[in-house]
Amino acid sequence: MGTPVNIIVGSHVWVEDSDVAWIDGEVEKLTGEEVITAKLSKIYPKDVEAPAGGVDDMTKLSYLHEPGVLQNLKIRYELNEIYTYTGNILIAINPFQRLPHIYDAHMMQQYKGAPFGELNPHVFAVADVAYRAMINEGKSNSILVSGESGAGKTETTKMLMRYLAYLGGRAVTEGRTVEQQVLESNPVLEAFGNAKTVRNNNSRGGSHYNVQHVFKMKQEEYTKEAIDWSYIEFVDNKDVLDLIEKKPGGIIALLDEA
Numbered sequence: 394m395g396t397p398v399n400i401i402v403g404s405h406v407w408v409e410d411s412d413v414a415w416i417d418g419e420v421e422k423l424t425g426e427e428v429i430t431a432k433l434s435k436i437y438p439k440d441v442e443a444p445a446g447g448v449d450d451m452t453k454l455s456y457l458h459e460p461g462v463l464q465n466l467k468i469r470y471e472l473n474e475i476y477t478y479t480g481n482i483l484i485a486i487n488p489f490q491r492l493p494h495i496y497d498a499h500m501m502q503q504y505k506g507a508p509f510g511e512l513n514p515h516v517f518a519v520a521d522v523a524y525r526a527m528i529n530e531g532k533s534n535s536i537l538v539s540g541e542s543g544a545g546k547t548e549t550t551k552m553l554m555r556y557l558a559y560l561g562g563r564a565v566t567e568g569r570t571v572e573q574q575v576l577e578s579n580p581v582l583e584a585f586g587n588a589k590t591v592r593n594n595n596s597r598g599g600s601h602y603n604v605q606h607v608f609k610m611k612q613e614e615y616t617k618e619a620i621d622w623s624y625i626e627f628v629d630n631k632d633v634l635d636l637i638e639k640k641p642g643g644i645i646a647l648l649d650e651a
């Protein structure tokens with residue numbers, strides 16, 4: 394449902410379109426011949442004062458409806474800003490290109506201990522909060538990474554691991570850093586994850602929507618085992634709600650393309 398109550402002649406609005414999802418325009422008349430004719434219930438108000446570069450946290454938008462959210466993500470994506478917050482949830486859009494400068498050592502250093510929301514939205518910020526909560530509360534924590542197949546969960550999880558290994562700061566064991574050891578075991582887990590994907594695809598008629606990676610950090614042996622990274626894939630919606638109820642230390646939702 395749109396928000397028809399506020400719509401008058403001259404209002405800036407979003408109108409649903411079957412080709413490009415949403416078109417923006419101005420209301421000329423509420424009845425009669427129009428360039429675009431739309432039902433009032435399908436029209437959403439457009440925030441004409443929204444900043445040209447978008448907002449880094451969607452809770453800053455005047456209207457939190459679908460066209461407003463998508464427009465904000467699109468503007469940011471075009472500026473190569475693939476991450477956006479909605480409160481403490483991180484929304485990520487797959488860049489389909491390497492962006493090494495946003496994951497380098499300098500970036501990790503910047504996010505370490507920085508208050509959440511102070512720097513640009515980033516997967517490191519989510520990892521940082523989750524890690525600090527784990528240390529402060531002395532309890533294991535988890536980060537939920539959610540998105541359809543190909544949205545970038547595996548890549549995101551690698552970045553999470555890299556950052557957590559950096560925070561864990563254990564130097565070198567048997568000539569290899571924790572980060573190297575964790576990353577080296579990734580292909581095995583990926584194979585495991587993919588096998589699950591195939592099986593579940595069949596049983597769920599090919600739906601790709603409920604794919605989740607749950608990334609768990611174990612407090613007890615953090616430096617040694619670094620991570621107890623159970624991958625849970627294809628949990629159903631009920632499981633996701635259960636997980637969210639358990640308040641994971643971080644939630645990252647991945648979208649495929651703007």
Ligand SMILES: Nc1ncnc2c1ncn2[C@@H]1O[C@H](COP(=O)(O)OP(=O)(O)OP(=O)(O)O)[C@@H](O)[C@H]1O
Pocket residue numbers: 487488489490491492540541542543544545546547548549590604
């Ligand atoms: N942050 C990123 N930076 C650069 N490329 C990325 C990023 N995230 C995803 N990609 C690109 O998208 C591809 C698919 O991502 P990925 O394998 O992580 O998806 P997935 O969500 O784990 O998929 P599946 O559920 O099918 O395993 C990657 O191979 C990579 O090319």
